[in-house]
Amino acid sequence: xxxxLVVLMxxxxxxxxxxxxxxxEPFFLVNDRVILKRSELKGGDISKETVKKLPFIPQGxxxxxxxxxxxxxDIHSEWCPVTAKRINNSIRKAHENGGLDAVIFGGDIITxxxxxxxxxxxxxxxxxxxxxxxxxxxxxxxxxxxNLENAPENSGFISLDSESVTLTxxxxxxxxxxxxxxxxxxxxxxxxxxxxCGTDKPVILLAHDPDALLHLNTSARPQHMLSGHFHGGQMKxxxxxxxxxxxxxDKFPKLGxxxxxxxxxxxxxxxxxxxGCGILPFRIFSAPEATVVEICx
Ligand SMILES: [Fe+2]
Numbered sequence: 001x002x003x004x005l006v007v008l009m010x011x012x013x014x015x016x017x018x019x020x021x022x023x024x025e026p027f028f029l030v031n032d033r034v035i036l037k038r039s040e041l042k043g044g045d046i047s048k049e050t051v052k053k054l055p056f057i058p059q060g061x062x063x064x065x066x067x068x069x070x071x072x073x074d075i076h077s078e079w080c081p082v083t084a085k086r087i088n089n090s091i092r093k094a095h096e097n098g099g100l101d102a103v104i105f106g107g108d109i110i111t112x113x114x115x116x117x118x119x120x121x122x123x124x125x126x127x128x129x130x131x132x133x134x135x136x137x138x139x140x141x142x143x144x145x146x147n148l149e150n151a152p153e154n155s156g157f158i159s160l161d162s163e164s165v166t167l168t169x170x171x172x173x174x175x176x177x178x179x180x181x182x183x184x185x186x187x188x189x190x191x192x193x194x195x196x197c198g199t200d201k202p203v204i205l206l207a208h209d210p211d212a213l214l215h216l217n218t219s220a221r222p223q224h225m226l227s228g229h230f231h232g233g234q235m236k237x238x239x240x241x242x243x244x245x246x247x248x249x250d251k252f253p254k255l256g257x258x259x260x261x262x263x264x265x266x267x268x269x270x271x272x273x274x275x276g277c278g279i280l281p282f283r284i285f286s287a288p289e290a291t292v293v294e295i296c297x
Contacts, residue, residue, distance in 0.1 A: 022235065022282040027081040031090050033292045034261050034270050035061045036224050038202065041266035043218045048255050052263040065294035066169035067176070070094050070135075072290040073106025073208070073228025074142065074274025077119035079281040082288045084125035087275070090290045091126070095133055100292075101167060103130050105157055106228040107142025107183060107208030111278050120154040127156025138165070138178065142208040142229065144278070146185030160206055164197035167204075174297045176223075180206035191215030195222070202297050210252045210271050213264065224295055225269045232259040232273030232286035259286070 034056040044050065070091050075082075094100055103126070109119035123139075130137040139157035141148075152159035160180035167176050177197035184190040194217055197203060203222035207213065210227040230253060233242050243253035252258070262269040273289040 022284045025283040028287045029082045030287045035294045036268035037296045054261040066297040067295040069293045070103045073272045074108040076276035076278045080276030084122045088129040094292045103137045105139035108144045123155035140180035140206045141183045143183045176202040178204045183208045194220045228272045228274045236285040
């Protein structure tokens with residue numbers, strides 16, 4: 001056979017394999033665990049030099065945590081092969097293996113508002129299961145949720161958009177604020193400069209878009225932050241094409257902060273890859289993720 005034809009066939013097969021993998025990866029949910037320790041807030045400007053990428057389980061951090069939270073984000077229910085039943089299964093296993101103090105949804109119920117009912121149904125299944133287990137279910141809005149009316153009521157979670165609750169450690173009488181900032185949407189974004197809770201206890205901030213941290217007053221920076229939004233890139237492309245060309249307004253990806261565990265000027269940050277697919281029904285090298293977040297106060 002002609003060498004050119006062979007090369008062409010190999011090339012076509014590789015492209016086909018790539019497309020098949022893009023379509024298959026959204027089905028592969030990764031259940032992982034991250035430990036966020038307490039570290040001293042340093043203040044100052046956030047830059048590449050002050051961002052530290054950390055492993056999910058840092059050395060010497062094993063031991064009983066103060067809080068165990070189940071965090072999932074970005075279901076984008078138009079195309080979310082990871083069903084609510086599978087999320088509930090992950091919650092059940094996490095609860096059986098050490099208990100959970102809260103289940104938290106990190107925002108982005110849908111990509112397009114006309115599909116809201118599908119997203120509400122998904123989250124209602126999760127909320128019913130949390131109620132059955134006796135675990136509180138909290139949530140915040142994502143940038144795609146900004147014009148959904150009564151989304152928390154329709155989804156069955158307690159909204160922490162500009163609200164806060166106090167959580168008590170499972171091993172001492174230490175307490176922490178769990179609070180959230182709302183997401184103002186895709187255009188003309190409005191950023192919160194302060195949080196609604198006090199500073200007399202450690203603060204765990206829920207912010208759909210991690211860039212929220214860059215806009216907070218230094219004095220309002222939290223000890224811990226949980227976010228989503230970037231989908232881990234969703235489709236990892238060479239030269240970070242997705243962030244350098246397709247979505248250029250996001251600031252943290254330019255500092256290498258896209259997914260995983262970071263310490264940013266003393267704030268311990270976890271950014272989830274999320275569960276569903278935004279815009280395109282593909283994922284590549286960025287599998288869906290649901291995470292047990294263990295927090296040390
Ligand atoms: Fe999203």
